[in-house]
Amino acid sequence: MRRSWLPVAFLWLGYTALLVALTKYVNILPVKWAEEAHVVDDAFLLLMYLGSPVMAIVLAVMTWGAIDWRSDGADREDGPNQHTNRVLVTTWLIVTSALAIYVVINPGFIGLTEIRGESSSDYAIEIEASQFFWEITYHNGATALDELVVPAEMRVRYDVNSTDVLHSFWIPAFRVKIDAVPGITTQVYSTATAEGTIDDDINLRIQCAELCGAGHATMSIPVRVVSDAEFNKYIESLGGSE
Numbered sequence: 001m002r003r004s005w006l007p008v009a010f011l012w013l014g015y016t017a018l019l020v021a022l023t024k025y026v027n028i029l030p031v032k033w034a035e036e037a038h039v040v041d042d043a044f045l046l047l048m049y050l051g052s053p054v055m056a057i058v059l060a061v062m063t064w065g066a067i068d069w070r071s072d073g074a075d076r077e078d079g080p081n082q083h084t085n086r087v088l089v090t091t092w093l094i095v096t097s098a099l100a101i102y103v104v105i106n107p108g109f110i111g112l113t114e115i116r117g118e119s120s121s122d123y124a125i126e127i128e129a130s131q132f133f134w135e136i137t138y139h140n141g142a143t144a145l146d147e148l149v150v151p152a153e154m155r156v157r158y159d160v161n162s163t164d165v166l167h168s169f170w171i172p173a174f175r176v177k178i179d180a181v182p183g184i185t186t187q188v189y190s191t192a193t194a195e196g197t198i199d200d201d202i203n204l205r206i207q208c209a210e211l212c213g214a215g216h217a218t219m220s221i222p223v224r225v226v227s228d229a230e231f232n233k234y235i236e237s238l239g240g241s242e
Contacts, residue, residue: 004064005190007064007067007068008060008061009060011056011059011060011063011064012056012057012060013056014042015055015057015058015059015060016054016056018056019052019055019056019196020049020052021051023045023048023049026148029041029044030173030201030203031173032173032193032197033173033192033193033194033201033203033204033225034112034171034173034174034175034176034190034191034192034193035190035191035239036115036174036175036178036189036190037173039107039111039114040111040115040117040175041175042111043107043111044153045218047103047107048171050099050103052072053206055123055163056065064232065234067148081226083098093110103159115176115189116189117155117189120155121156121157121189122151122154122155122156122208123138123139123150123151123154123155123157123194124139124156124157124158124159124229125137125138125139125148125150125155125156125158125159126138126158126159126160126161126163127148127158127159127160127161127169127180127206127218128160128162128180129160129161129162129163129169129180129208129212130162130163130164130211131164131165131212131214131215132162132208132212132213132216132218132219133145133218133221134148134206134219136148138238139235140235140236142236142238142239143238144238145221146221147208147221147222147223147224147232148221148222148223148224149223149224149225149226149234149235150192150223150224150225150226150231150234151192151225151226151230152192152193152194152226152227152228153191153192153193153230154191154192154227154228154231155189155190156190156191156192157186157187157188157189158178158187158188158190159184159185159186160179160186160187160188161179161180161181161182161184161186162181162182163182163184164182164213165182165211165213165219166179166180166181166182167179167180167207167208167212167219168180168205168210169206170207170208170211171190171203171204171207171223172203172204172205172207173201173203173205173223174190174192174223176188176190177209178188178208179210182215192225194222194225195225195226195227197223197224198222198224203221204223204225205220205222205223206221206222206223207219207220207222209222210228
């Protein structure tokens with residue numbers, strides 16, 4: 001038994017070190033364009049680190065199984081009965097339960113609180129979803145269908161609703177997402193940290209993230225982040241009730 005599990009233990013340590021190093025040094029996440037994105041990315045990386053040892057044990061067992069238990073020349077007789085190792089099972093239960101509770105608290109509750117932040121904003125923008133387009137209404141009553149323009153370094157509240165079916169308001173570059181529900185107004189906040197357009201990053205867009213019909217994949221419009229002065233100039237050019 002020891003002969004079999006010692007190589008697995010060494011492989012597990014090696015794979016764990018490799019996966020942790022890949023998580024730390026290979027950046028697979030898109031550019032962050034909002035303060036909320038830092039919270040989401042930190043949570044993602046934490047879960048990657050915690051998941052590395054679990055993935056590593058799977059890879060270790062598979063690797064050693066392919067090396068030591070291959071079909072040619074393998075002993076095909078039933079092995080001896082294996083009895084439960086109570087110390088191992090108890091330790092596994094305690095450790096995994098503690099990790100699960102920790103993840104629920106942080107980044108769970110703590111992360112959600114950080115993303116939501118204070119219920120105050122510099123601007124409020126209404127986002128109305130319909131099959132298969134978005135209508136943007138700014139605080140002065142001006143509307144637009146072709147793009148969402150938001151000011152940099154300002155906290156924006158998005159009041160999201162739907163005229164027909166379930167949709168989901170999602171800006172990948174900001175890492176903010178909320179369902180658009182018929183008859184209900186949901187809210188999400190973001191604070192863009194730099195000016196930019198979809199030409200700078202394909203993730204600067206509103207994308208529906210809830211399957212809503214045949215045109216779901218095309219339900220997307222660009223997001224443009226501008227200075228506060230340019231933002232006010234833009235919404236004035238659209239006209240409005242104010």
